Amino acid sequence: SRAKYCKFFTECKSKAVYRIPHSNLALCKDHFIANVDKRVQKLILKSHIIHRERKNKILIALSGGKDSQVLLSIMKKLYPDNIELHGLYIELGISENNYSKDSGIIARSLCDKLEIPFHKIDVKEKNGFNIDDIHNLKQVIKKQKQKPLDDRIRGECSYCGLIKRHYINKFAVDNGFSVVLTGHNLTDEATSLVNNFFNVDIGFLKKPGYFLESKTKNLISRLKPLFYINEEEIAMYAYLDNIEHLPTECPYSAQASNIKIKKTLLEIEQYRRGNMISLLRRYYKVMQPEIEKANSSEKHLDRICVECGSPTFSKICNFCKTTEKMLETLKKHKIQVDG
Numbered sequence: 247s248r249a250k251y252c253k254f255f256t257e258c259k260s261k262a263v264y265r266i267p268h269s270n271l272a273l274c275k276d277h278f279i280a281n282v283d284k285r286v287q288k289l290i291l292k293s294h295i296i297h298r299e300r301k302n303k304i305l306i307a308l309s310g311g312k313d314s315q316v317l318l319s320i321m322k323k324l325y326p327d328n329i330e331l332h333g334l335y336i337e338l339g340i341s342e343n344n345y346s347k348d349s350g351i352i353a354r355s356l357c358d359k360l361e362i363p364f365h366k367i368d369v370k371e372k373n374g375f376n377i378d379d380i381h382n383l384k385q386v387i388k389k390q391k392q393k394p395l396d397d398r399i400r401g402e403c404s405y406c407g408l409i410k411r412h413y414i415n416k417f418a419v420d421n422g423f424s425v426v427l428t429g430h431n432l433t434d435e436a437t438s439l440v441n442n443f444f445n446v447d448i449g450f451l452k453k454p455g456y457f458l459e460s461k462t463k464n465l466i467s468r469l470k471p472l473f474y475i476n477e478e479e480i481a482m483y484a485y486l487d488n489i490e491h492l493p494t495e496c497p498y499s500a501q502a503s504n505i506k507i508k509k510t511l512l513e514i515e516q517y518r519r520g521n522m523i524s525l526l527r528r529y530y531k532v533m534q535p536e537i538e539k540a541n542s543s544e545k546h547l548d549r550i551c552v553e554c555g556s557p558t559f560s561k562i563c564n565f566c567k568t569t570e571k572m573l574e575t576l577k578k579h580k581i582q583v584d585g
């Protein structure tokens with residue numbers, strides 16, 4: 247049965263444009279947008295990232311995709327002037343379909359429109375190599391029918407994640423931000439949770455859900471305000487609210503191991519409405535705290551990397567070690583690196 251009219255209480259007589267997947271509530275454009283805004287605000291309030299008594303300097307990690315563009319737009323709407331909001335774009339050097347170039351242009355354009363300071367970090371400049379270089383290295387190794395030099399040569403995404411996390415954190419620490427917001431959505435979070443289950447990856451399974459509150463020096467707290475908003479809702483929001491974003495996906499995303507799990511979860515969602523949201527809610531309420539408790543005796547990041555200042559278990563952090571190895575390997579295979 248298709249609802250024709252908005253079911254926001256009873257007073258709204260506007261035409262319904264979208265049905266909230268987990269609650270089956272049909273809403274008009276304005277009430278749909280308000281519904282998402284409210285759910286985002288709820289997580290922000292619950293995590294207490296905004297303080298009355300001090301200056302709030304908040305960094306949003308931008309990719310040019312719909313998630314971070316919608317997040318930026320919602321944050322500016324919710325907090326028009328009582329927080330200092332900045333956008334940070336990491337230029338990863340992914341040239342296929344002009345992916346990185348176009349992403350950066352779109353991210354900057356929304357920042358300009360909303361009068362939010364825009365920052366950009368070029369990974370090749372800072373790091374010597376970018377994601378395309380890693381891709382090329384893999385191709386060269388394949389062509390030479392060599393075995394990867396060691397099992398540390400993994401997919402583009404695993405380096406990309408490490409590089410992004412490092413530069414976002416470093417920028418936030420160096421510039422006095424109190425928290426970083428990222429655009430991770432419900433669909434992606436449910437997918438990676440199931441993936442972590444399949445891998446029985448305790449390291450990931452014990453991590454908290456939408457808010458990672460840092461108690462460590464040089465490590466910034468991270469919040470995912472779109473944690474309970476699914477991909478379809480974000481796409482609908484971007485469409486209805488006219489938020490510009492890059493419609494294409496990163497060319498390397500197709501090979502991510504997660505993609506089939508995501509497809510399966512979306513199929514389950516067809517006959518179990520709200521499956522993803524209840525999975526995340528129950529997991530983080532019931533299971534994660536138990537897993538965290540049972541695995542809390544582990545080492546802490548109580549040292550500072552001698553090379554970059556990031557928190558680490560040992561003298562040199564994982565990012566610096568990995569980067570150094572990668573530079574060596576790239577040079578060995580005659581792939582042009584900076585520095």
Ligand code: SF4
Nearest residue numbers: 402403406496498499
């Ligand atoms: Fe990076 Fe992978 Fe995301 Fe592309 S899909 S931006 S390589 S993490």
Ligand code: ZN
Nearest residue numbers: 252258274277
């Ligand atoms: Zn309405």
Ligand code: ZN
Nearest residue numbers: 551554563566
């Ligand atoms: Zn380091």
